[in-house]
Amino acid sequence: NADLAMYKAKQSGRNQAHFFTAAMQEHANQRMTLEQDLRHALERNQLEVYYQPIIAGKSGRVQGLEALLRWHHPERGLIPPDQFIPMAEETGLIGSIGEWVLETACEQVQQFYAAGHELYLSVNISERQRDLGLDADAVASVLKHHQLDPSRLILEITEGLLLQDSQETVAWLQGFKGLGISLAIDDFGTGYSSLSYLKRFPVDTLKIDREFIRDLNSDRYADSLVSAIISMAASLELRLIAEGVETEKQRLTLIGQGCNYMQGYLFCPPLPADKLTHWLSSYQPSPCVMEP
Ligand code: C2E
Ligand code: MG
Ligand code: MG
Ligand code: MG
Numbered sequence: 001n002a003d004l005a006m007y008k009a010k011q012s013g014r015n016q017a018h019f020f021t022a023a024m025q026e027h028a029n030q031r032m033t034l035e036q037d038l039r040h041a042l043e044r045n046q047l048e049v050y051y052q053p054i055i056a057g058k059s060g061r062v063q064g065l066e067a068l069l070r071w072h073h074p075e076r077g078l079i080p081p082d083q084f085i086p087m088a089e090e091t092g093l094i095g096s097i098g099e100w101v102l103e104t105a106c107e108q109v110q111q112f113y114a115a116g117h118e119l120y121l122s123v124n125i126s127e128r129q130r131d132l133g134l135d136a137d138a139v140a141s142v143l144k145h146h147q148l149d150p151s152r153l154i155l156e157i158t159e160g161l162l163l164q165d166s167q168e169t170v171a172w173l174q175g176f177k178g179l180g181i182s183l184a185i186d187d188f189g190t191g192y193s194s195l196s197y198l199k200r201f202p203v204d205t206l207k208i209d210r211e212f213i214r215d216l217n218s219d220r221y222a223d224s225l226v227s228a229i230i231s232m233a234a235s236l237e238l239r240l241i242a243e244g245v246e247t248e249k250q251r252l253t254l255i256g257q258g259c260n261y262m263q264g265y266l267f268c269p270p271l272p273a274d275k276l277t278h279w280l281s282s283y284q285p286s287p288c289v290m291e292p
Contacts, residue, residue, distance in 0.1 A: 031087075037073065038084055038093055042100060046072045049104050050270035053279075054122065054241060054263045057255045060285030064120035064154070065112070066263065067105035068270045069097070085126070095132030098125060102139065106146040106153075108273050117280050122154040124186065127161045127169070136175030143179075150180035154205065157183065159191030162201055170201060177202040184241070189225060198236060206233050208259070210244020216253055230258050248288075255288055 041047050047069060054064040071079040088094040102123055109121045125134065143150055155176055161169055162185065173183055184205035185198075189212055208229055215222035226242075233240040242254050245264030254262060268279055 034084070035087055035091060038071075038087060038091070041071055041073075042096060046074070047097065047100065048072060048272060049101055049108065050272055051105075051108070051276045052263055052270040053119075053268045053276075054261060055267045055285075057245075057251050057260045057262050058288050060267075060287055062117070062119060062280065062283065062285070063261065064122055065109065065276070066122040066156070066270075067101060067124070069101055069124075070270075089126050089128045092128070092132060094126050094128050095134070098129045098132075098134060099138070099142075102142050103145075106142055106148050109152070110146050110148060111273075112277070112280070115277065115281070120152045120154060121148075122156055122184065124156045127157065127164075130168070130172050135172065136179050139176065139181065140179055151182075154182040154184050156186040156207065158186045159188060162197045163191060173202050184239075187243075189229060198238075203238065205239040205241060207241045207243050210242075210264070213242050213244045213250055213254075213264070214246075216250050226254075226259075227257050234258060251288055252290070255290070 048071075050068045050070050051065040052068060053062045054066060055061065056063050069081050069085070071081075071084055073079050085094070088097050105121055105123055109119065112119055139153075139155075140150070143153065157173075176183060182204040183202060184207055185203055186207050187209040188206040190209045206229065208226060212222045212226050212229075216226060217223070230240060232238075239261065240259045241261040241263065242250075242259050243263055245251055245254065245262040245266050247266060250264075251262065251266060254260075268276075268283075271279060
């Protein structure tokens with residue numbers, strides 16, 4: 001019986017090992033397939049840039065647009081960027097993809113101008129793109145090609161980049177600043193940025209991560225973090241944008257605390273260019289109604 005128990009344990013252990021290997025193998029295969037698919041996504045026209053309005057909270061007016069990448073996978077449907085940007089970064093595909101996003105968004109924004117919407121454009125970039133040829137010259141030639149004024153462009157980078165605090169990074173960002181492009185720190189508050197980091201980088205704008213906006217009015221930690229970021233931004237003369245604003249209450253709280261710029265589903269989700277064109281032409285800004 002002891003032998004039988006031993007035998008069974010071994011069997012099930014073996015099966016378990018087998019199960020794990022199979023699952024892991026399956027996972028690796030899926031990843032490899034997705035990676036292969038991503039290699040062809042660009043040439044197969046599966047990528048699309050969506051645009052989300054950035055709003056002045058008090059007036060409700062649209063100030064700018066953030067370009068947000070989408071992947072229409074033929075079998076899996078719409079894949080959000082969080083599920084393939086990291087892969088694009090690891091494989092270096094972010095080089096050509098990022099370039100394409102910038103080109104596409106600049107061209108599109110020029111069309112919004114033509115339709116009478118004088119908005120600025122915000123584009124996310126990965127630090128990996130620094131080593132893949134995205135420098136001030138490259139961006140300058142895209143802007144020139146689309147006759148877009150550099151002061152109309154904001155490049156969004158995540159906090160992680162500041163942590164390296166390297167001379168190369170500062171020089172890279174300074175190159176964009178030299179052209180008159182603005183720089184924003186995305187997802188602010190989720191990393192470990194501090195005042196001293198911010199001082200060293202030529203940054204103009206902070207975007208408060210939506211995690212904190214979600215918890216506004218319900219979590220005292222989020223409340224005090226947001227108000228700390230707001231007063232810090234004011235004293236450093238940084239522009240501030242709140243991400244993920246979904247309710248009038250959040251809008252009101254943010255304005256009350258001194259953060260006027262915001263984006264979120266309350267106003268408009270990210271939309272494909274044609275849908276956004278319609279949205280822009282029918283949108284009626286509603287001013288924020290402050291409590292008496
Ligand atoms: P992000 O730059 O912080 O973009 C804001 C994200 O918040 C977007 O997610 C947007 O759809 C979402 N969002 C906006 N308003 C609301 C709201 O009211 N509620 C909620 N729950 N979410 C809201 P998305 O489009 O899935 O993009 C995720 C991230 O992928 C972006 O975060 C950005 O870091 C990255 N990403 C997107 N496009 C690009 C790109 O072209 N290049 C690079 N390098 N990264 C990109
Ligand atoms: Mg962003
Ligand atoms: Mg963000
Ligand atoms: Mg993000």
